[in-house]
Amino acid sequence: MKPKILSYRRNYKLIAAFVVLITVVLVFALLVSFRLTKEMVQNEFSAAKVDVLEKTMQPFNAFFQNKIPEISFYQGFLDSASAADYAQGVLKNYPFVQRIYFYDAQISNRDLADGLKASNLSMGLKGLYQFGRNIGPDSVVLFTAKKPGSLSLADGDEFNKVGIKLASYLSTVDTAEVLSGEKLFNIFYNISNSRITYMNVPRRDDIKTYKALMLKKLPPSPFFEQDVLSFQLDASKLHIRNSHPELYQNVEIKPLAFDPVLDKPHLISTDIAMPSAFSNYKLYFSSSKAFVNKEVSRRFLPVGLGIFLVYGILLLLVYQIARNLKANQKLFSLQYDFINNFTHEFKTPVAVIKIAGNNILSAKELSDLERIRYGKILDEEADKLNDLMNKLLSFTQIENKSIKIKSEEINLEVFAQNIVDAFQLKYPDYDLQLEVGVVKTFRSDPVLLSSLFYNLIENAYKYSPAGTKYLKISIFKRKKNMVFIFKDKGIGIAKEELKNIFEKFYRIQNRYNQQGSVGLGLAFCKELVTFMNGSISVKSKPGKGSVFEISLPA
Known part of the structure; x- marks a missing residue:
């Protein structure tokens, strides 16, 4: 019959199976976490463009919401000098504004040579001025009422558009109504590709007067001042704020017709349309595959290290368990040997004592020499037993510090x-x-x-x-x-x-x-x-x- 194998040995197979299992889990966790990290970076590549667009458009939004409405503070009393000062401030602070046209307008029920007429209301120009970079003093004045009929169709087009909007509004306006932000935008703004035209918002009393002049037959009225400014914009002058340089290697402003597949097929790219006056442009984002993979690796590194740390802790636990099992197996073997040897050490003197005792019992007579010899044997063997017991007892007392x-x-x-x-x-x-x-x-x-x-x-x-x-x-x-x-x-x-x-x-x-x-x-x-x-x-x-x-x- 085969000897029984110690149970400790079987546990090593379980430990080995556990190590294999956690290694498989490690590989699986690394693959899954890498794939999730890659998908996260790809999703963020598509989503973070909104943030870049918002930060890039912040100067434009400040210009559109704060700077343009300042024109209404003048209530139509801008002249060429004050308009020039206003324009210089805009051109200095907003590089994407390339040129500003100032329409010095007037409204009356009188006939005006250069302008438009709706019912009884006439809207005409006293002068048209342009301000911009690299425009000499002799090029500022585009039109003056001193030369009637000299206003070109191209120069008067923007003025006519806002004039038509105002006339349409006056024909149906409820003068008791407070204008909402949406109506103000629809009436007094005209937004087209790369251009914004704005007419200063008249006061409520002026709107009542304009409506009456338009719809009623009244005596000739005085001339009411209105200001119209038109801003010509250049999208390429917007400062692109790449708030995610780890994702986007290049961010550019491109026309809507730009096709990245035809132009740069080897790049990972995405785009987003620009709003308002820049609606014919888009922000185009592109990165090489190596650049994106580098970001994936950077984000995956702490995750991978965390997984390896957990794996290392598990391996350390496995090592501790294996070492304890080995120590227990060794201790088991030592104790087994100890019991065998200790039993042998006891059996030998006990057997000698038993033999000597039997010889004494079975002997009819004992000589002095035999008595001495048997007595010596019994004494020596008893000393051996006593020495073994004392050693074991002393060892236990010392271990327990009981002495x-x-x-x-x-x-x-x-x-x-x-x-x-x-x-x-x-x-x-x-x-x-x-x-x-x-x-x-x-x-x-x-x-x-x-x-x-x-x-x-x-x-x-x-x-x-x-x-x-x-x-x-x-x-x-x-x-x-x-x-x-x-x-x-x-x-x-x-x-x-x-x-x-x-x-x-x-x-x-x-x-x-x-x-x-x-x-x-x-x-x-x-x-x-x-x-x-x-x-x-x-x-x-x-x-x-x-x-x-x-x-x-x-």
Whole structure:
């Protein structure tokens, strides 16, 4: 029948399966998060253009909503000089305004030479002026009433459009009604491609007068002043504010007819139509695929790092679990060996005691020599059992710190020599050397200190081949510590074993351990030295021997 495999080994398959699973999840999470990041960047590429348009149009909106309505503050009393001042401010602050036309208009029920007439109402011009960049003083005046009939159709076209709107409004206006913003826009603004024309808004009393002049037969009226300004715009002069440079490599103003597929097919592009007077233009956004992919990678980086961090934490947990399982398996094996060896250690003296006891019981008569021999056997085997029990009990007490250090003044030379003499009586072939420095006494617990000596001296004898049963004990003071060195010429310890020899139940597999060892000797020494606030270390070479050094606070 096959031996039963330890259950710990089966768990490694589960751990391996878990590692594979989280690795698959990692790859899946990376792929999904990368795809979602890419889609997010693509969606934002299409959506963020609205924000760029709004920021680009902010100066135009300020001009349209705030600067143009200022004309109404003059109530028609602008002249060429004040109109020139107004125009210079506009041209300076709004680069997209290329040229401004000032129509110095007048309204009456009299006949006017240059203008238009609706019913009884006439709208004519006193003068037409233009202001703009690179316009010389001799080019400012386009028309004057002093030269009637000289107004060209092209120059009068914008004036006629706003005049017709005003006449249409006057024909149906309820003079008690307050004009809303929408009606003001529809009546007094005329917006066409790259041009905005505005007539100043008359006061309510003026509107009543204009309506009466238009619909009734009244005596000739005076001339009422009205101002009309027309702004010629250039979309290319708008300052493009690319608020998303991470998405858009290039942002340009293009005509609506511009086709990016035909012009730049290798680019990722999108566009959005511009409003108001720039409705025949659009903002065109383009980026190379490499540029967009760079942004995808930049946004994906923290997400990927987060996923790898979680993966690393899971791997660390797996490692900790595997290490604990390995430690448990090792401990299980050590405990298993300990039980077997400890049982063997108990069985041997028990068997000898039983045999000796049976021989005594079955013997009809015992000679003095037999009685002495059996008594010695029983005493020695009982000592072995007692030593095993004491060692195990002491180890447990030290681990649980259930004993206290009984500090006494120890004469080191006498203390150590007595132990050496006892071992030389026990093992006549044991060559024990003792070297004590200038130090004489040491305050410590003699029982605990003797346990250290007995364990290390016994170990040195046990693990030394016949003919090399040698141990040198050196005692001296180093700074504030008392140092005890045990140097033997035994079999030595392999380098890979050194890190384990102070662990409970650990046994080096060699021919010296074939007869049983519970693996508590050096572990007991380690616990004991730690309990005494000291340290223990070892240096060893296989075949050359070992050197154990104990340092205890003096």
